[in-house]
Amino acid sequence: MLERKRLKGRTQIAFVLPEHQPPAPVSVVGDFNHWNPAAHPLQSRGDGTRAAHVSLPAHSAHSFRYLAAGDYWFDDEQADQHDGTNNRIHT
Template sequence: MLERKRIKGRTQVTFVLPEDAPPGPVSVVGDFNHWNPAAHPLESRGNGTRAATVTLPANSGHSFRYLAAGDYWFDDDSADGHDGANSRLHT
């Protein structure tokens, strides 16, 4: 799930997944972090979910995916669209 919040010409995007699905560590990777799995690991929020937040320019588009343990890549069903193998979001 994607949560968005506008702040002074930028958009704060929070990537949210259930705490245990998929099991193990998960990172959000995309063009906004140079596809670096260490940049935005999802962390527990204490409410049964885990999340990572990034701040992006308003009115921009970005490709992203999730990377879980075991080199398991997957998309976000709540994304604004897809461009081939990647999820897309618009801020």
């Protein structure tokens, strides 16, 4: 799930997943963090979900995917678009 909060000139994106689905550590990786899995690991929010927050420039588009332990890549069904390989988000 994607949560968006518009700020002056930027959009704060929360990439949100259920706490234990998948049951391994998960990171959001994308062109905004040079596909680095250590940059944005999802952290527990205490409400049964986990999230990572990224601030992106307004009126921009970015590719991303989730990466779980064991080299398990997966998509976000709520992404704005899918380009065949990656999810796309528009701010």
